Amino acid sequence: MPSLRQLVTALLAPGLLGLALLAGPALPAAADPHAPADPHAPADPNARNPAPVDPAPVDPAPVDPAPVDPGPAADAATTTWGVAPATADGPDGRVSYRLEIAPGGEHTDHVAVTNFSERPATFALLASDGVVTSEGTFDLLPTGEQPVDGGAWVALAPAVEVAGGATAVVPFTVRVPADATPGDHPAGVVATLSRPSSGESGAVLVDSRVGARLHLRVTGEVRPVAEVTDVSARYTPSWNPFAPGTLELEWSVANTGNVRVGAQQTLAVDAVAGLAAVDATTVATQREVLPGQRARAAASVPVWPLARLDAQLVSRHAAVGDDVVAVGIAPSSAVATVWAVPWAQLALLVALGGLGWVVARARRTRRRRLDDALAAARAQGAREAAARAVPVAG
Numbered sequence: 001m002p003s004l005r006q007l008v009t010a011l012l013a014p015g016l017l018g019l020a021l022l023a024g025p026a027l028p029a030a031a032d033p034h035a036p037a038d039p040h041a042p043a044d045p046n047a048r049n050p051a052p053v054d055p056a057p058v059d060p061a062p063v064d065p066a067p068v069d070p071g072p073a074a075d076a077a078t079t080t081w082g083v084a085p086a087t088a089d090g091p092d093g094r095v096s097y098r099l100e101i102a103p104g105g106e107h108t109d110h111v112a113v114t115n116f117s118e119r120p121a122t123f124a125l126l127a128s129d130g131v132v133t134s135e136g137t138f139d140l141l142p143t144g145e146q147p148v149d150g151g152a153w154v155a156l157a158p159a160v161e162v163a164g165g166a167t168a169v170v171p172f173t174v175r176v177p178a179d180a181t182p183g184d185h186p187a188g189v190v191a192t193l194s195r196p197s198s199g200e201s202g203a204v205l206v207d208s209r210v211g212a213r214l215h216l217r218v219t220g221e222v223r224p225v226a227e228v229t230d231v232s233a234r235y236t237p238s239w240n241p242f243a244p245g246t247l248e249l250e251w252s253v254a255n256t257g258n259v260r261v262g263a264q265q266t267l268a269v270d271a272v273a274g275l276a277a278v279d280a281t282t283v284a285t286q287r288e289v290l291p292g293q294r295a296r297a298a299a300s301v302p303v304w305p306l307a308r309l310d311a312q313l314v315s316r317h318a319a320v321g322d323d324v325v326a327v328g329i330a331p332s333s334a335v336a337t338v339w340a341v342p343w344a345q346l347a348l349l350v351a352l353g354g355l356g357w358v359v360a361r362a363r364r365t366r367r368r369r370l371d372d373a374l375a376a377a378r379a380q381g382a383r384e385a386a387a388r389a390v391p392v393a394g
Helices: 004-023 071-078 343-388
Strands: 081-087 097-101 106-115 121-132 138-140 154-156 159-162 167-175 187-199 202-218 226-236 245-255 261-270 276-289 294-303 307-318 332-340
Touching: 081 187, 081 202, 097 106, 106 121, 106 159, 106 187, 121 154, 121 202, 138 187, 138 202, 154 187, 159 167, 226 261, 226 307, 226 332, 245 261, 245 276, 245 307, 245 332, 261 294, 276 294, 276 307
Parallel strands: 097 202
Antiparallel strands: 081 106, 106 167, 121 138, 121 159, 121 187, 154 167, 187 202, 226 245, 245 294, 261 276, 261 307, 307 332
16 A cells, blocks of 8 residues: 555646746846857857957057136036125225216226136126016026117226136226206116027027116206096905905006105005095005106905995105105196995895895794684684573573
């Protein structure tokens, strides 16, 4: 009789044989055709016609150890620089230029350009007119747009080359025309460096500019004047009868004088019968508005719909920074009227009125039915009492 070990061996042998057949002999690893042959490796007995191996090593291509010059594009991307007012000896600590020149006069000053990078760079120099952006910051006209005011009166070299870690001082001259109008003519002097940049329309040149502001005032009569113009108002009701709507206003502060001014606007809203819907509150501030320019502003306040709303804007003005303005600056005001119909509140009143009418009618109907039922009960009681009454003999 076979033992237990013999029976297990007989049962597992076919399966082990099948696994061995499926596995087959181990495949050799794929050889790299470019790898040099190993002279100590044994010959493959299964190879029929092995290809001859060239024992000579491949001569790699020569590598030029000289570094590649990144060119001006890399310079523009990595160069940092600064611009500051200066004397002929170097920067003098001024934050900006403050010049007061008579019509027909001129003044010579200096600008220092410092290259904080290690490599030399050539900077384009230019002067242009000053503007205030929509964010309220001072800037110059875009590169390529010609100045027509104070920036056009500045003459300086078109470019300067500055060694790495060095500072170059460049003189410039401001020549005021004889017919120049008195007042402020803001400008600035900048050093620019261009670099290519890829965009949707292909490669473009991007100018990076660093500059110093030029506060240029032509002597003569100073007229600080600013006014609120182009006021528009719109009321948006809330469909929640227990919440106020929104009064939105937009306006401009126009500098119609000849010197820059700072401005601040307050808003007050009056309703019918002199009811104050919004007390006077500050809604906007402009640090500076340049002569001949205007600043746009907007504000929104919550207001209950009280039929007619009169929004009054008052703009108060003052001199900016260290500017000297000997005369007072008058405030300016404007009024915008809008109608704020209380639709949500009217709808609520109509709904409440309708609900009251329904409740009152239901009450009347219920009381009438109760009265009818009581009258019917009394009549029924009288009839029953009469039927039970015994007639009295005479």
